[in-house]
Amino acid sequence: MQEKNFHNLIFKSTRIFGASHLVKVGTKVITNKIAAIYLGAVGIGIIGIVENLLSILFGLVNFGLTSSSVREIALLNYETEEAKAKESRMISIIYYWSLFSGFLGAVFFVLISYSFFKNTYPTDSSYLWFVSIALYFVFFALFSARMSILQGKREINKMVQIQVVISIIQMLLAIGCYYFFGLNGIAIAILFTAIVSFLVVYFSTKNTIRVEKNNLTLKQVFSEGLPMVKLGIILSLGTLINQLAFYVIRLFLKDFLSIEALGVFQVSYTVLVGYLGIIFVVMSNDFYPQLCNLESDKPTFEKYINDQTQFALYLVVPLVLLMYLIAPQLVVLLYSNSFLDVLLILKIALIGLIFKTIAWPIGFISLVKGNKKLFFKQNLLSDIINVVCSVVFTYYFGLKGLGMAFALMFLVSLFYNFFTVNKNYNFSYSTETKRIIVLSMVIGAIALLSFNWFDFSYMNPVIWGLFILTSIYAVVKLKNKIQS
Incomplete structure (x- = not known):
């Protein structure tokens, strides 16, 4: 029996995803150039530490659902009707847990936002815009849930299309916000990017990813989603510690240098x-x-x-x-x-x-x-x-x-x-x-x-x-x- 050669499969998937990520990198390059011009080294540093903080909090409250849900969806055998029904139920459970994690992240962010803002931003910046980032967690959690489901189902073309559209919109929003609002534009860009990203993925997948009630009670959502969450918590701890590590390094650089x-x-x-x-x-x-x-x-x-x-x-x-x-x-x-x-x-x-x-x-x-x-x-x-x-x-x-x-x-x-x-x-x-x-x-x-x-x-x-x-x-x- 001839041994299977995966290089062709790897090449095809890399080529497809590579095209979308080249667009993503290209838009990121332009965004960073604009940030360097209008915000300077201080602004670039603030962008990094704010994004780091959001990653830490999201890793803390998301329970690793973005990774564990991919595994659960990928392991299903779609050739049977029973598996299709199980998938529908699993999607609903993933969605409800993600919605809960998004609201939890928003609450946590509001609680710590003022102290972080005072220690990071210049005195003439607006706290009101910064605290509005709390809504980012809700929209980003729902966005991540749908993208994870697509990844588990290996709907590559759909993922690529969404990533390309979002990258371009994100660039345009960031450039406009940095130009018109300066350092306050960092928070504004983050918030509106999350909202637009969710809207794009929602309308792109509303016919293929349907969140049905399935007569699910809160108890069922909790108990049936718990095994996935248990795996996810370990994954989220890994992500959280990784982001905390970079956060500690950034704080050290800020204070020591x-x-x-x-x-x-x-x-x-x-x-x-x-x-x-x-x-x-x-x-x-x-x-x-x-x-x-x-x-x-x-x-x-x-x-x-x-x-x-x-x-x-x-x-x-x-x-x-x-x-x-x-x-x-x-x-x-x-x-x-x-x-x-x-x-x-x-x-x-x-x-x-x-x-x-x-x-x-x-x-x-x-x-x-x-x-x-x-x-x-x-x-x-x-x-x-x-x-x-x-x-x-x-x-x-x-x-x-x-x-x-x-x-x-x-x-x-x-x-x-x-x-x-x-x-x-x-x-x-x-x-x-x-x-x-x-x-x-x-x-x-x-x-x-x-x-x-x-x-x-x-x-x-x-x-x-x-x-x-x-x-x-x-x-x-x-x-x-x-x-x-």
Whole structure:
């Protein structure tokens, strides 16, 4: 029996989601440029810390429904009428729980908003606009519920269409708000983006995702949704701790260095997670639900993870090298000369993306298997390392310490994740995957060593050579894999 090749499937889903996320990144680039012009480093820093706070609160009150609901929907067998009825009931339960979490988030935000506002915003800013963000939680919770259901059902085209429309609207709203309202526009843009996002996804899915009463009582909604929520709470704790980790780092930078340094950190975070992290976002849209479907077939399950790891490295390694060549010009183009200190962070942090690419696919194994404790431990370890190393390394090495912490976090996560999944599920990489992993790490090490002799710029001949070779190699290998 011929072994199934997943590269073609991965390529198709990556291509589809990649198109929408390229639009998303493009609109984000324009938005950040406008923010840099009209709000400056202080405004960029405030945007980062406000978004961080919202992520923490949403992670706290959402019970991990955005992830656990994907798993529940993906595991259903749609070939039977019983499963279709179960899906209808499950959708209603997810929706009601999401609505409750949205109102809970709004209440929590109102309670802490004044103290946060006074410690973050300049004195001439409007608290009234800031506290109105409370409504964001209600609309974003309902938006997330519908998007999670679409992801679980693997309705890729519908998700892509929605993401493209929302990205464009979000950009236009943010630009208008920053231009007309300055720092107050940050809160206004967040609120109206959440409202519009919900309206777009609602009218796009009202015929396919119907929230029916199904004669459900509150007791039934609670009891039948509780297993999903129990898994979700572990996931939400992981997300919450992750956001708390970055929040602690941001507070440390603000107090130990300056609000401008916070802006520089936000730019590095945007480049590493918002722009380059597009690969992980794109792949996770289809990788996670597909992995859930393959969970009971161990050989196919492991083959899919191996193929995903190879595919991701073929994309990420050349992209990291390209960023080493163009980052100085890109930072000036996207922001301004005042943000060039971000290069101190990126010099080492970019290597961390290679480690993340290897650690990322195997990090899903414990989640798919329903091992909540192991998944939580994996994420907790990386967050602890991130906070401790960021604070200690920044204290001794300045901004470049943040890059060191980022790389070390994913290197340790890689070894720990592999050790745990190998021990608990007897997972192993194929010989080919091991070879590609070792080659990728060697290339990353050579690139980093080249800065002992050459600058971080497009004039680095070592990086140019590595970029050309890895690009050709990746294109040839992917072409052969996809066509086989």
